[in-house]
Amino acid sequence: MSDSDPTELEAPEPGTVYGLLVPGLPQPLLCPGAGAGYQRLHDAFAAARRQLLAHEPDLLLVYSTMWPSIIGHQIQADPQPEWVHVDELFHDLGSIPYRFRIDEGFAHQLRDALDARGLTARTVAYHGFPIDTGSVVALKLLNPDNSVPAVIISSNVYSDRAETVVVGKACRDAILAGGRRAAVVVVGTLSNRLFTDWIDPADDRIHSLKDDEWNRKILEFLGQGRLEDTAQLSREIHRQIRVPKVVNFKSMWFWSAVMGQHNQFDGEVFAYEALHGTGGAVVGLAPCGSGVGDKEFDEDDVEQFHGDRDVLA
């Protein structure tokens, strides 16, 4: 029989308590009424926020594919960044004033965790640092009252799978070592081909049937909680539906690595809509004891990053 105080609540388990994939284009924030799909995405952010809060996170870890870095990975560490943001493409949709609550202490722990796994990383804490549109949109819609402190990490333009997986593992190290309950928010589109001309938002659609079919296949996997299976498909997804702006489609590698590299999740697709031709989806993953078993994976597992091997990219 335990002699502990029966009124004392059991401390919640640390770890990655919830995961979210959200698009970073500004329409759901700035002009949800311009198209039915934008409104559904806006509403999906709200539904996702409710689920996220139900898992009682004490940290939002945001990985934004719209924040590129070159010197390793950068981590936002300004405790209260404040600015009026304007998107470089959709500037006519309006300005986005923001003030966020960043967990400066965890940002430094995260940098140390990346360093311990052989990665180059640094914190950035400068007034006026240009936080990317995707991070701004995600935090404004998912955490409008800053009730949960956040940390944002960049995406290195040259990093491929090994480096990205190790970044995800390092983030997991920091979450567990800090005893944190983290919700991981990955900002990025599925297919990323925009229409290259202006469109009526009411007529927005996925750029091509092929993009749409692949997006739906990804969402079928994620809806079943098959995150690692999706991550294993990343190279093929990149070949099939990604405009090659960076070396590879790496958001799923990061997401799976930080969430534990398995398929044991309850997946929920809150919405899937077009954003100027790209595939925008709001998807939630809650860890569970069951789910789809691990498949026979093709990709190697990597624990430590051993640096740039001078492979041209």
Add this chain to the structure above:
Amino acid sequence: MGQIVFGALAPHPPHLVYAANPPQNEPTAECGWETLRWGYERLADRLSTIEYDTIVVLSPHWQTYVGTHFLGVERFHSLSVDPIFPNLFRYRYDLTVDVPLAEQLCAAASEAGLVTKMMRNPDFRVDYGTIVSCHLTNPTWDKPIVSISSQRSAAFYSVEVMQEQMLALGRATARAIEASDRRVVLLASESLSHRHFVSEADIPEDMSREHITNHHQYLWDMKLIEMLRTGRTREVVDLMPEFTEQAVSESDSGALTWLISALSFPRYTAELYGYGTVIGTGNAVMGWVPREAR
């Protein structure tokens, strides 16, 4: 009748502003990248002999995937913090825009069949590529500018498609300037080879760490410079797809192709003011003075 009086390849590594310690930039340096900074000084000296009204710059760091955009607000003053090198570049800018010329350029590009847009949001933050190239070319900021975005068709389609669009934009630029009453300086704000190192020295201006990323890129840089110096600009455009891919070049922005087109494929010698590497990338500062402007 308006005229293009000077054109320049004017790369924008923020390191060059950092190392020059202008009062607008918060971080300070001991030294660094002198061969390029002195090259920019030679460019500025050359420009001091030429009368002009406006600088028009095409920057890879204003990336627009839908159309080509033009700054369309008369004045911008704010803080520019480099998203990649915030430790080096936190620059307070105060610049004026030649909005009438921007509108003429935008209209001409639209007439040429390109997708265009004027940028009218006063809260917009001017990209650091525009700021760095303009600062190094004209540190007094006593001339208005027009900034043109980089339409990323190289990523979306191919370098060939990008070049078709940039050649058209260059012709439209020349036509619009000719139809105006402006004497204009054009800046292609881009590096040549563009593979960076992914780590940085503790002292960023430690020049014992600075060199080209690899020999292959140096060879490409020298080949391009030699072709530009000897007036083989059509050949440069023909070679651009290979160069862009193999040297991971920032020419994917279209800036150099646009400049060559606007200058009507100059066959005269480009003046080379300086070449140097910045965190492994290859950068040349070069200028063209059109014959009719001499």
